[in-house]
Amino acid sequence: MSIFPKISLRLEVENYLKAGFMNKEVVSALGKEEAERKFETLLQKLSHPPSFTTVRVNTHLASVQHVKSLLFDELQKVRAHFCHYQFNGLSFPILQHPDLQDVLLIPVIGPRNNIKQQPCEVIVGAQCGNAVLRGAHVYVPGIMSASKFMKGGDVVSVYSDIKGKCKKGAKEFDGTKIFLGNGISELSRKEIFSRLPELKGVGVRMTDPVYLSPSFDNVLPSYLFxxxxxxxxxxxxxxxxxxxxxxxxxxxxxxxxxxxxxxxxxxxxxxxxxxxxxxxxxxxxxxxxxxxxxxxxxxxxxxxxxxxxxxxxxxxxxxxxxxxxxxxxxxxxxxxxxxxxxxxxxxxxxxxxxxxxxxxxxxxxxxxxxxxxxxxxxxxxxxxxxxxxxxxxxxxxxxxxxxxxxxxxxxxxxxxxxxxxxxxxxxxxxxxxxxxxxxxxxxxxxxxxxxxxxxxxxxxxxxxxxxxxxxxxxxxx
Structure with missing residues (x-):
């Protein structure tokens, strides 16, 4: 079973989507059972990130091969950053799309089920959580809650509040939360919540995410999109x-x-x-x-x-x-x-x-x-x-x-x-x-x-x- 549930929708919205995917023409062509299976697969897939991170090369300034070489060097640095994860000889391979010559593909590894959850917790909003699943670090504005005694340098487990129920500045949260992985806190709880909204930088640097995907923050910004x-x-x-x-x-x-x-x-x-x-x-x-x-x-x-x-x-x-x-x-x-x-x-x-x-x-x-x-x-x-x-x-x-x-x-x-x-x-x-x-x-x-x-x-x-x-x-x- 997946560690993530299927996307959570209002019942009226789920029924509306289902009616479209199981309309008479589809059911007649596929059969009811197959049409329903495809719809349930869709709901599961929507809660997960795609299997690849896609970047477009700005061919106006550089060739694809030149940028691919530069990107390879950058991704070696990213690989070294994830020191807690055993790659078993793997790096992030870079593939050039055969039909889209200016597009490069980097596989996303995961979901990983063997990450040990930590007692010190950070809760982030749903949008921040979605970004983390695609390789981003946790920025301070996205943090909703942090454990009472969290200090800078602590190893913390990061969770997404997918239903938006966590109050800003809470010391604990017992609502629905989805585990996103572990990271290192850049700031203490006091620094995070006493200096808002001024703080804009990284609050938690992800080191052991559920989905292993490179962050592209400021990576070759003129060459990649x-x-x-x-x-x-x-x-x-x-x-x-x-x-x-x-x-x-x-x-x-x-x-x-x-x-x-x-x-x-x-x-x-x-x-x-x-x-x-x-x-x-x-x-x-x-x-x-x-x-x-x-x-x-x-x-x-x-x-x-x-x-x-x-x-x-x-x-x-x-x-x-x-x-x-x-x-x-x-x-x-x-x-x-x-x-x-x-x-x-x-x-x-x-x-x-x-x-x-x-x-x-x-x-x-x-x-x-x-x-x-x-x-x-x-x-x-x-x-x-x-x-x-x-x-x-x-x-x-x-x-x-x-x-x-x-x-x-x-x-x-x-x-x-x-x-x-x-x-x-x-x-x-x-x-x-x-x-x-x-x-x-x-x-x-x-x-x-x-x-x-x-x-x-x-x-x-x-x-x-x-x-x-x-x-x-x-x-x-």
């Missing part, structure tokens, strides 16, 4: 070309924006919109750090990005005239039900289902802003049928001038049954569902013996839940 595998696929599917004018309609924090600019060799114009100002600043910081000059950012609501009065566009700022862009990426706001690890989601059904209307508003704007012959890519980081395949079916019906296209590279699986799309249409979609991978504990032995082909297959399958659709706007006759 930490990015989930499907998120890197999206920009390749968009296939931006030098000299084009491209719109990233919901761009923050800028991972895909900067990837687009790098793929077009920083030649052309990438317009990045987001309606939250501090997120726009993050896009600017990332562009500056990665040395990209073709990106223009605007704090602007994407649903209002279409100019309705048809006055000539003279300033190049939003809103824009119809048919202004060669390619558009709509990485839409979504319920995020594919994010991993996520051990608990407290959202109501109303919140989960609130995104479909917003996605349709944004899609309508994108369809108008796209030039004839242009490419529109729609993506989400969720697994719901309503935000993915149902949106494609709606788009094809609403916008007859849009045609669903095959995708290259095709790394994920085909779309899910249940939205009335044809078999050929489903093959033109990419759905990343971790439920295709059997839910089981992993260990270093399987990593040692695995072939590269098997590891790439696992990286493609055991990632976050994600969805991609690609459309082309027909030229007028």
């Amino acid at each position: 930490l990015q989930n595998l499907p998120s890197a696929v999206v920009s390749h599917v968009l296939d931006p070309q030098p000299g084009e004018k491209i719109l990233d309609l919901c761009a923050a924090p800028g991972g895909k924006t900067t990837h687009i600019a790098a793929l077009m060799h920083d030649q052309g114009e990438v317009i990045a919109l987001d309606k939250i100002s501090n997120k726009v600043e993050k896009i600017k910081q990332n562009a500056l750090l990665l040395g990209l000059n073709s990106i223009r950012t605007f704090c602007f609501d994407g649903t209002k990005a279409l100019k309705l009065d048809m006055v000539k566009d003279t300033d190049g700022e939003p809103p824009f005239l119809p048919e202004s862009f060669d390619r558009i990426l709509l990485d839409a706001p979504c319920s995020g039900m594919g994010q991993r690890p996520n051990m608990a989601c407290t959202w109501t059904l109303k919140e989960v289902t609130s995104y479909q209307p917003l996605q349709r508003k944004l899609f309508t704007v994108a369809a108008e802003l796209l030039k004839p012959g242009g490419v529109l890519v729609y993506s989400t980081c969720t697994v719901t049928l309503a935000e993915n395949e149902e949106q494609v079916a709606w788009a094809l019906k609403t916008f007859p001038h849009l045609q669903l296209q095959r995708q290259d590279p095709q790394v994920g699986g085909e779309g899910m049954l249940g939205a009335g799309l044809s078999s050929e249409q489903l093959k033109r979609l990419q759905r990343f569902d971790p439920c295709v991978v059997p839910s089981q504990d992993s260990d270093t032995g399987s990593l040692r013996d695995a072939r590269i082909e098997d590891m790439i297959w696992l990286a493609n399958k055991d990632c976050i839940g994600f969805f991609i659709a690609k459309f082309v706007k027909c030229k007028s006759t």
Whole structure:
């Protein structure tokens, strides 16, 4: 059995998800038992991190091989840091993805069941806990509770309060908590809670985590961008070309924006919109750090990005005239039900289902802003049928001038049954569902013996839940 439970959801939300994954078309194709098994596997997988950490090389500044060599040296330092763990001759191997040449993969080892829990405890919030499972140390703002007599230098066990019940500054916590591993406290309990909110640095340095994954804090920051595998696929599917004018309609924090600019060799114009100002600043910081000059950012609501009065566009700022862009990426706001690890989601059904209307508003704007012959890519980081395949079916019906296209590279699986799309249409979609991978504990032995082909297959399958659709706007006759 796994040391983590399946993701904790409100019953109404779990039933909603289950209805999508066990709709009539799916049950008819797979059988009820197999459909139910896949759904239960999904719930288990969502609470665990993906099997690989994915980093994208900024090819605008350096070659992949050069960065791979630099990263190898950095990971040897990380390996030495985990002094309590016996590697049995293993290091962190670095794989270059065969279909995504600018993507490097580093296996995650775990979950490990033989870590001795310590009497001195630190409780962290759920978001902090999720970050620790993906290789991060514990930063002070994420600490909710610490044992009464904890001192700097103590070996402590770190737990995640997945239901958000722990009070800030508590000396003990008896609620639901999930063990994340052991670390060394950088500060005493008194230093942590008497100097908040000023303290921002590392509070616990993880030395023996349940999931052994390298931290990428300040590792080759101009050369590497930490990015989930499907998120890197999206920009390749968009296939931006030098000299084009491209719109990233919901761009923050800028991972895909900067990837687009790098793929077009920083030649052309990438317009990045987001309606939250501090997120726009993050896009600017990332562009500056990665040395990209073709990106223009605007704090602007994407649903209002279409100019309705048809006055000539003279300033190049939003809103824009119809048919202004060669390619558009709509990485839409979504319920995020594919994010991993996520051990608990407290959202109501109303919140989960609130995104479909917003996605349709944004899609309508994108369809108008796209030039004839242009490419529109729609993506989400969720697994719901309503935000993915149902949106494609709606788009094809609403916008007859849009045609669903095959995708290259095709790394994920085909779309899910249940939205009335044809078999050929489903093959033109990419759905990343971790439920295709059997839910089981992993260990270093399987990593040692695995072939590269098997590891790439696992990286493609055991990632976050994600969805991609690609459309082309027909030229007028």
